[in-house]
Amino acid sequence: MNAPDRFELFVLAEGEKKITEKVVSGMSNCSDFILLKEDHTLGNLLSAYLKMAPHVMMAAYKIGHPNVPEVLLRVQTDGSITPREALVTVCKQLVAMYGQLGREFQKELALRQYADQGEHAGGAGGAPGGGPSGQNGF
Amino acid sequence: MDYDPMVMDDAEALGPVVKISQADSVRVKYELSNSDIAFANSLRRVMLAEIPTIAIDLVEIEENSSVLADEFIAHRLGLIPLNAEGVENLLYARECDCDGCCEHCSVKLMLHAKCTGDENMHVFARDLVPVGERVNQVLGTPVFSDAEGLGPLILKLRPGQEVKLECIAKKGIAKEHAKWAPSAAIGFEYDPHNKLRHIDLWYETDAKAEWPPSEYASWEEPPQEGEPFDYDAVPNRFYFNVESAGSLPPDTIVSEGIKVLQQKLAGLIHELAEGEGDGMNGDYNGPRSPEYGTGADGFGGYTTPFGNGGNQSSWGGAGGTTPYGTTPYGAGQSNWS
Numbered sequence: 185m186n187a188p189d190r191f192e193l194f195v196l197a198e199g200e201k202k203i204t205e206k207v208v209s210g211m212s213n214c215s216d217f218i219l220l221k222e223d224h225t226l227g228n229l230l231s232a233y234l235k236m237a238p239h240v241m242m243a244a245y246k247i248g249h250p251n252v253p254e255v256l257l258r259v260q261t262d263g264s265i266t267p268r269e270a271l272v273t274v275c276k277q278l279v280a281m282y283g284q285l286g287r288e289f290q291k292e293l294a295l296r297q298y299a300d301q302g303e304h305a306g307g308a309g310g311a312p313g314g315g316p317s318g319q320n321g322f
Numbered sequence: 323m324d325y326d327p328m329v330m331d332d333a334e335a336l337g338p339v340v341k342i343s344q345a346d347s348v349r350v351k352y353e354l355s356n357s358d359i360a361f362a363n364s365l366r367r368v369m370l371a372e373i374p375t376i377a378i379d380l381v382e383i384e385e386n387s388s389v390l391a392d393e394f395i396a397h398r399l400g401l402i403p404l405n406a407e408g409v410e411n412l413l414y415a416r417e418c419d420c421d422g423c424c425e426h427c428s429v430k431l432m433l434h435a436k437c438t439g440d441e442n443m444h445v446f447a448r449d450l451v452p453v454g455e456r457v458n459q460v461l462g463t464p465v466f467s468d469a470e471g472l473g474p475l476i477l478k479l480r481p482g483q484e485v486k487l488e489c490i491a492k493k494g495i496a497k498e499h500a501k502w503a504p505s506a507a508i509g510f511e512y513d514p515h516n517k518l519r520h521i522d523l524w525y526e527t528d529a530k531a532e533w534p535p536s537e538y539a540s541w542e543e544p545p546q547e548g549e550p551f552d553y554d555a556v557p558n559r560f561y562f563n564v565e566s567a568g569s570l571p572p573d574t575i576v577s578e579g580i581k582v583l584q585q586k587l588a589g590l591i592h593e594l595a596e597g598e599g600d601g602m603n604g605d606y607n608g609p610r611s612p613e614y615g616t617g618a619d620g621f622g623g624y625t626t627p628f629g630n631g632g633n634q635s636s637w638g639g640a641g642g643t644t645p646y647g648t649t650p651y652g653a654g655q656s657n658w659s
């Protein structure tokens with residue numbers, strides 16, 4: 185009856201911002217980023233790659249409550265770049281890496297299709313009930 | 323522009339590598355190597371929960387004299403895979419200007435079946451007929467992957483019983499309800515020899531003898547006898563097995579997953595760049611999303627090698643019209659009832 189709409193898990197409410205930065209006062213070059221309507225998919229990914237990034241001293245994330253779709257990401261740098269710059273760099277790097285993954289995948293798929301076509305000599309691709317079972321593994 | 327892949331170590335600079343071991347209309351199996359577990363797992367999570375598809379979300383029942391309760395049938399209808407090709411051109415109903423639903427944010431399907439014979443009748447997904455305007459000619463059509471092209475069995479009717487209902491299919495993601503999941507299952511595996519000891523295998527006397535080796539065990543070097551444990555080792559080869567539930571071909575699930583993840587990241591870049599003013603994020607300023615960027619690589623589009631064959635049943639024409647009238651399936655199928 186008073187259950188919230190399920191899409192509130194991933195749709196920003198009126199006036200909400202996807203990401204906000206809060207400078208952590210007690211620590212040098214340190215910021216908390218609050219990501220609204222996000223989960224471990226971004227939290228773990230960003231904190232893992234921030235840890236590997238140059239000039240980043242510390243990175244960690246938490247999801248305070250499993251029912252609350254909010255991620256807190258804390259980043260501390262060595263001072264030569266700001267935490268915000270570190271995060272932007274990591275995001276750009278990840279976009280590029282996923283882009284490369286997509287291209288690699290399509291390239292491999294095209295190669296396979298080409299090989300399969302040779303094998304089945306233009307056999308009907310995808311007859312009901314299974315299609316060509318590309319069993320020619322390695 | 324300046325995507326310097328931020329050298330972490332020499333191997334990382336090469337970026338992810340993919341090797342496909344099986345690809346057909348139902349599943350794609352591939353190895354993702356030279357990568358990182360966070361990178362691989364985020365892709366897995368997105369393919370499970372955040373790729374938009376279309377599923378029945380509203381059912382208006384006019385007549386139901388079957389033995390199944392209205393809500394039971396409505397639930398079964400929601401779970402029927404519908405073709406999601408072109409769903410990117412459909413609006414989310416909550417973002418549409420119409421009140422309720424319209425052809426820009428939904429697909430209407432009708433089901434009308436009455437058992438007029440003297441044997442029990444079976445009502446299949448095939449009897450679910452899209453009506454009215456649609457974004458394209460296939461979006462929202464039930465998917466048939468069985469040899470007969472009938473699709474899943476929805477319910478059975480005794481002589482004299484009848485169901486008549488109208489369904490509204492909407493766009494959504496599996497985070498809202500699992501019926502929108504494009505994948506039936508995603509296998510995800512790494513370290514088949516358990517060298518990293520992320521798994522603590524249960525056993526009676528000998529784990530090695532009691533557990534069958536992984537399908538990928540031969541892909542990786544088995545541990546040497548008496549090999550010391552490497553505390554610094556991290557997984558970098560991941561074995562995916564993406565199985566489609568029917569609404570999208572498996573390779574599209576992978577490429578759409580990548581796209582969704584890129585859009586998430588680009589959204590962050592865009593927000594973080596806002597108010598910065600300086601040229602730091604120059605190439606991401608403005609309302610541009612990587613959707614378009616990646617399109618240049620022949621990657622943004624929706625067409626897949628399986629687009630025409632795998633997803634779309636060749637049944638449509640053969641069985642002829644099923645004008646949601648009574649379906650003559652009573653005869654010859656009585657072994658079911």
Ligand SMILES: [Zn+2]
Nearest residue numbers: 418420424427
């Ligand atoms: Zn609408």
